[in-house]
Amino acid sequence: MSHRINRWRYYWALLVVSLAVPGLGGCAEVLSLQPKGPAAERIADLWWFQLLLALPFFLAVVILLLLAIRRHNRNNGRHPRNHGIQMIIWGGAILPAVAMLALMSFMIATLVDVTEPVKRAELSIGVEGKLWWWRIGYSGGEEPVFTANEIHIPAGEPVALELSSDNVIHSFWVPELHGKRDMIPGSSDRFWIQADQPGVYHGQCAEFCGAQHARMHFLVIAHEPEDFLSWLEQQRLPARLLEEGDGNFDGQQHFSGAGCGSCHTVRGTEASGTLGPDLTHLGSRSALAAGTLSNVTGNLSAWIIDSQQFKPGNLMPPMALQPDELLAITGYLESLS
Amino acid sequence: MNDPSYEERLQKVWQIPRGLASITAVNHRVIGVRYIVTAFIFFILAGVLALMMVLQLSGDNNNLMTHETYNQFFTMHGTTMMFLFAVPVVEGIAIYLVPLMLGSRDLVFPRLNTFGYFVFLLGGIVVWGSLFLGSAPDAGWFNYVPLAGPDYSPGINIDIYTTAISFMEIAALVAAVELVITIFKVRAPGMSLSRMPLFVWAVLVMSFMIIFAFPPLVLTSIFLAADRMIGSHFFNVAMGGNPLLWQHLFWWFGHPEVYIIAVPAFGMVSTIIPTFSRRPIVGYLIVAVSMVIIGVLSFGLWVHHMFSADASILGMSLFAAASMAIALPSGAQVFAWIGTIWDSERVEWRTPMLWATGSIVLFTIGGLTGPMLAAIPWNWQVHDTHFVTAHFHYVLVGGAVFPIIGGLYYWFPKITGRMMNEKLGKWSFWLSFTGFNIAFFTLHYTGLLGMPRRLHTYLADQGFDLPMQIMLAGALILAAGLAVTLWNVIASLRRGAAAGDNPWNAPTLEWSTSSPPPAYNFLYIPVVDSSNPLWDAGSHDDESTRGYQTGTDHRETLGTTALDAVPEQRLAVARPSIWPLALAASVGTVFMGSLIDLVFVPIGAVMSFIALVGWNWPGKQRRKGL
């Protein structure tokens, strides 16, 4: 049997290994490389720089190997060469050292650029990782206001985020805007993000945090600065305490009767629990359960009656409610915009 | 002139017990094969888990398994591959090969490795047993707290992890100490350190790394077990504990761990490539020194696993620089291998050579994404995403699994006396190489798309569906390729062609004895005067020495000086014994028994004391006045 690599195998190797190049071409579609904020832009620049440094080494290894193979296939027993030590010195020491120095320099410059802006941030938002959702707090005003799973910010300026967790380690990550930062119980961390333009940016927990780590999404919603202020004003308003005769009064009563207020807060009413998300402005949010379901009537009802079927293991128990109670509660919650 | 009764007496005193009595066998080749076979069984089991995980991920919102099952599967896949396959298999190969490459009859403490194997087996059975009972560890192979602590993982799952890991690390530690001492004490006369096979250098570096890397892991596992079982507060923030303490202690172990796996694999590549290039490796000294540099430098990298936990920029940058710098000694070895092929006169492309060469390409890809990951801001984007998963599979599969399989093809003839099928071997390689690249190159892409690790499902609009399906296709091809090797092993055991002493015409000492070697390894302890003894043998005339005749009253091998291997003593080594099993069962009672009730800890301790006394108590041969 032949102990040379026949040329078809050789072409196959070439093909498989060259998957690298088109594979990288597809990278233009990816979130981390389509930055929407200055931090992610600088980091994307770093990626292209290091890719540029890495490709020659990869090609050198592959080409040298293939040339070595090809040479032996053709000319067994030719006069031996003596280039090995040179290859080691250049390929294994000098050139990589130069490349590393360049990469370190670029990296340090990038590192400074993506950490310094936090000092200039005027607005500071509290972000707490929970099991398995995000508690967002805006201070200022008479009392802080809390919402869940959506972080609204003004576009075009750095915004500070006070990251924390009182349970397990989570990690805050919005790839279009910045890298990630871990939220470690016992220490609070001042991070920052900035969106250049208004828009909706997707984020997801990036440190395995237990049963429903996979369903811990959130959104960063950037507004024009004036729109952000009016959004915040709206959020600061408590819910209207309804009275007999108001459309959703029954829903409000059933809500407290079913004990929902022991876990959830609706500011302006007696409901003041903090185990679950603040529902004061639930109607204004686009999704439920940290991105698990979109916030429409059917989903909301289904979630309330048995959230375990959508997000098993989450901390909300199924609720024993009559159909009319459920309908009323759903209507009431949807009205809380 | 052969003394036939010398051979008979050697055979008698070195005889390997058969049947039930084989539980007392201590010969290094028996233990080595047991380690290798058991490790590969765990490899297959972990691979099956991976296929099932990839199936689950092949569509958004899939429901093939619950999140509980998925979380146990991914934890068990990582834990099994790292603790039950990768380290045991390289240790097993080392246990098998090192005495043969050194020209020795056995390791210096045969019972110690026997004990290590039983510990490994018992720990592995307990861990996998827990999976079949649905209570396997489920917080990831690096098991971060507070998730793995008593508050958030109240079941027995994590207790299995803490006890079994600590227990099995003992096996690795004793093997490491034994290998270091063996390498320094029983090398063939004339085999100075600079003439040692590169694989032996690799094992030496690996062993030193184990000695310094594993104890902190044992410690932190005990800390966690204590937090969970007796109410201590090492990681409990409310009472002054710190979850980052776990991360630091774990990764102090965890980073060297991957080089503990990779360095012996590099040693195998450094053995296979020169053999089939029909010339000594280019830059022997550089390669040996590079492995030592990797061994030392790898202890300075660990914080790169924690870059996204806020720390000082200066501190992190030092670790980043070190993490990039380690690519240099690795790169030096890659170019030494390429240079050896380049500079050779002719190359034989047999199956082991294919696997070794293919590993260079894969390892290079992984070795290039490594420094990328070391660049801190970029790390913040891709840490905990599939980009990292792609990176470490490239370096581990490329830098370890492919060389190990190449080593399997290379040394199978020596171990079994039969050749493996070349055609099947080549098919296996091409399928595996192709499938691996399809599956894992895609993961770089999904990481960049924004897909975090350890998700049991994902949303429909994230764009992960197609890449995950491509990954599934690649994984199936890879699995098919590996299955061909498994078939090849089984078929060749029965019908493989007879191998002869040295089917590859290789230069190192293990090929100078029969295949498989006799129970005493070498009739006469060989004398060497070069680093490629079998190639340089022909250049001598009748000055050549056949070797040293040793005693046959008891098991003994030749002890030589540490640096220059000058003969200085005959070393008595242990014969078959039940004490290793007894001690393994006793220590196992301490760790595994604690899962049932803490009273087993003192009970097991007493049992261990008794077993240790039994093991070390002076035996018959000592009373004979030796």
Add this chain to the structure above:
Amino acid sequence: MRHEGSILQALDLPVNLNDRRAPLWLGWVGLIVIEATLFAALITSFFYLRASSPEWPLGGIQRPDLLLPTAGTVLLLASSIPAYWADHRGRKGDLRSLLIGLIAGLIIIAVFLGLKIYEYSHTGYSWSTNAYGSVVFFIMGFHLSHVIALVLKTIVVLAAAARGHFNQRRTVGIQTNGMYWHFVVIIWLPLYFTLYLSHYIF
């Protein structure tokens, strides 16, 4: 396989050299290195937890008094003297001195153990009080388990010596016991610094 050539006789060489060239000697060195690494990790954990805490000791615990611990340290150091002497005489074949020396050393160790057990049952806190208690008790517990192991090991060596196992030609077991003894004593010094002195120095 070479079939020519002379055969050399290993039988001319001694069996099992009786000094640090014995593999057993290096084996104990290996074990000591592993344990030293473990203790280094323990000490590091102590200072790491200290660095991440606002006060140290935690939870209102007072920093430890120095009298008893220092006395214990002196005792432990003292135990090395008869142990060293026993080792020295034992290597010359003087079994009687070996026995006397080791027993004397064991008695001193027993007093040390008693002192430690007294000290740690009267601290007012335990490993489950807070992280400070956890790390202190673990450091102490690891060291004490090494002391106990030393005691048990020495008893076994004594028993073997009493049965005439050791003689001038075979003393590696005695030497390694002595090595381990000195390790247990010496490793206590950085632990003493960590658990007690460090509170007073910085």
